[in-house]
Amino acid sequence: MRILIVEDEVKTADYLHRGLTEQGYAVDLARNGVDGRHMALTADYDVLVLDVMLPGIDGFEVLQSIRAHKQTPVIMLTARDRVNDRVHGLRAGADDYLVKPFSFLELVARLQALNRRGRAQEPLDLMVGDLHVDLLNRRAARGAQRLDLTAKEFSLLAVLARRQGEILSKTSIAEMVWDITFDTNTNVVEVAIKRLRDKLDGPFERKLLHTIRGMGYVLEARDEEPGIEP
Amino acid sequence: MNRSLAVRLAWMFALAALTIFLLVGVALHHVLSSELGYHEAAELATRMEVIQHLVSRTTTLEKWLRVHEKLDALAPGDASTRVWALSRDPLFEYGDAPGTLRTRLLSARGLDQMVLSPDRPPYRILARTVPAAGERPEVRLVVALDTARFRATMHVFALALLLLCSLGVAAVAGLGYWIARVGLGPLNRLSEEARQIRPVNLSQRLATDRCPTELTHMAAAFNGALDRLEDAYTQLQSFNADVAHELRTPLTNLIGQTQVALSKERSAPDLEDVLQSNLEELNRLRTIVNDMLFLARADQGAAAANAVPTPLVPEIRKTVEFMEFVLDDVGMKVRIEGEARAAVDASLFGRAVTNLLQNAVQYSSPGAELVVRVEQDARGARVAVSNPGAPIPPEHLERLFDRFYRIDESRGNSGENHGLGLSIVKAVAAMHNGAVFAHSAGNMNTVGFTISEAA
Incomplete structure (x- = not known):
């Protein structure tokens, strides 16, 4: 996936460039609105990450001139969280909107969501190591042993399994499993993960559900030695 | 419109005074006029009494000639009072009444007004008939009184009234302005007090005890507004202090542990551990900042848009x-x-x-x-x-x-x-x-x- 970042703040631009490159994206960087507009119009990108506050011409203007010619998906970044800004941005044709301070994981998740749009349907059976998740019958098993999960635990597992190998933040887990779209300061996700982990990894040698401190959780079959996770 | 309250009040006083003076003036004019008219009528009646008495006792032509002399004495030469006695017999007549004047005088009934000569104001006249007695035939008596004096008096009175009214209105306006200025003094004092209030002495209030009762409400309302402002201000101040305090802990952790981590050669897992810990603190900061922005928006009166x-x-x-x-x-x-x-x-x-x-x-x-x-x-x-x-x-x-x-x-x-x-x-x-x-x-x-x- 080819991404153009239009961002004037040096540190933000640099870490986005580096982070997204390491995620395997082809990333170009424009440090002001004029360059950004030029690059967006002359090259073909899959997604644009566009800051609102830019020197020269601002993000809304860049978006407008791009929309006049192209339908490249755009994620707007802003430090101002005014409802008007959001509406303004979405009306001007932005596909998504992130308010600073946002987490990098969140950005990656949104990029993937934009990229996933219009793709073929997801498979109904998922395999992670020896874990088999049957989405149709809502059943999960490790090897031959069936896992006895509650409905919510299964939903959580399904969300993690669908995005296996991807780090999911607590916020996006809350959103995907419980449809909770607002900020909470509860430890619900931690508790839920702990429960799922007890059933999923507890009795087994090979751990699949991993905690990435300060970032979130990832379900994947790692090759490394088991037992180092907290 | 930014007009002075004192000027406004002075204008209103003047208007009120003008109205009252006008009403009183018109009433006085009316009273005087009717009083003077009454006096005139009384004078006419008195003279008529005398003449009527004189004429009714006269039964012979000889005596009638003496009546002439007496009537001459009653009607002075300045024509302010005129007397006529008219009858069918020219011998039993008095006063000069040529042609039309005679007809008009004869047609007069009781108390009346009549223009006797074009260069003089109308006369007030009284006519009576004395029945025939002896040689004397029936006589028509007419007494006329000049109204020039009455008119002159009324004219002077009206002028005096007008002048006094104008002076009175002007005086009331002036006094009213002064009264308003003095009366509004407490307002000026209040403004002066209000002007003294600054963020550093936000707890200072307007002194309501020295206020006139009419201003107490306003001063109290103003003080109430100040109370609320002070509360909000104090809350904001302590909120700012709280924010600083809340942010201080995670910031201290971040700076401290990063410095500790960098002060020595560390293995990659150790550094990773520090970064993860930093991330936790940073997430905490982010949550606080986001929540505070949320609260700030609510403070600014943001309403639920998607209700x-x-x-x-x-x-x-x-x-x-x-x-x-x-x-x-x-x-x-x-x-x-x-x-x-x-x-x-x-x-x-x-x-x-x-x-x-x-x-x-x-x-x-x-x-x-x-x-x-x-x-x-x-x-x-x-x-x-x-x-x-x-x-x-x-x-x-x-x-x-x-x-x-x-x-x-x-x-x-x-x-x-x-x-x-x-x-x-x-x-x-x-x-x-x-x-x-x-x-x-x-x-x-x-x-x-x-x-x-x-x-």
Whole structure:
């Protein structure tokens, strides 16, 4: 996936460039609105990450001139969280909107969501190591042993399994499993993960559900030695 | 229009004075005029009496000639009084009445006015008939009195009245201006006092005890506004101090542990550990900043933009379901009672309910049953979360929704809870035109908020 970042703040631009490159994206960087507009119009990108506050011409203007010619998906970044800004941005044709301070994981998740749009349907059976998740019958098993999960635990597992190998933040887990779209300061996700982990990894040698401190959780079959996770 | 109050009042006084002087003047003029008229009529009547008496005693022509002399004496030469005696016999007549004048005089009945010569104002006349006696035939007597004096008096009076009125109005206006200036003195004093109030002496108030009663209300209202401002200002100040304090801890951790990490050669896993710890602190900072921005928006009067009529119980059930694992962990159950519909922004509403539930979980012991009570009321809806727990003293109760306020300081820095949870509930209530409430009775503590439909 080819991404153009239009961002004037040096540190933000640099870490986005580096982070997204390491995620395997082809990333170009424009440090002001004029360059950004030029690059967006002359090259073909899959997604644009566009800051609102830019020197020269601002993000809304860049978006407008791009929309006049192209339908490249755009994620707007802003430090101002005014409802008007959001509406303004979405009306001007932005596909998504992130308010600073946002987490990098969140950005990656949104990029993937934009990229996933219009793709073929997801498979109904998922395999992670020896874990088999049957989405149709809502059943999960490790090897031959069936896992006895509650409905919510299964939903959580399904969300993690669908995005296996991807780090999911607590916020996006809350959103995907419980449809909770607002900020909470509860430890619900931690508790839920702990429960799922007890059933999923507890009795087994090979751990699949991993905690990435300060970032979130990832379900994947790692090759490394088991037992180092907290 | 920015006109002086004193000038305005002076104008109004002058207008009032003008009206009153005019009314009094017209009345006086009228009284004087009718009084003078009455006197004239009386004088005419007196003279007529004398003449009538004289004429009625006269029965012979010889005596009539003597009447002539007496009548000459009665009517002076300046023509201010004129007398006629008219009859069929030219011998028994007095006064010069040629042609038309004679006819007009004969047609006069009782008290009347008549122009006798074009160069003089009309005369007031009185006519009477004396019946025939002896040689003398019936005589028609006419006495005329010149009204020039009357008119002159009235003219002078009117002039004097006009002059006095004008002077009076001017005097009242001037005095009124002065009175208004003096009367408004307390206002100037109040403005001077108000001008002295600065952020550094925000607790200073207008002195209402020295105010005239009419201004006490205004001064009290102004003081009330100052009270509210001072409260808001003080709250803002302490809020800023709290913010700084709340941010200080994570910042200290970040700076400190980063410095420690960099002060020595570290292995990659060690550095990773530091970064992860930093990330945790940074996330905490982010949460605080986001919540504070949220509160600031509510403070600025932001209203729930996406409020749509929603049945509340399913929304509450959703958040209870979300909290299920946490509740399960501490063996708590939630009972939802009642039902209501209100226009709410589902995500704001959910956030408030989650915070209330979390608060209830935090302050009750394992195994407790929490009750979420929903009620429809006249203005909208009411959501209350009750939990069994130690009674909350009143002084805590009223500060429960303050930012960064914690009943139990030691439980404060647990990372999860940064003391803004109930402030957010309050902000959400405000965004829905509602309010928050908290009470503690028996061993049940209830915290909740209302939603008002009124936009």
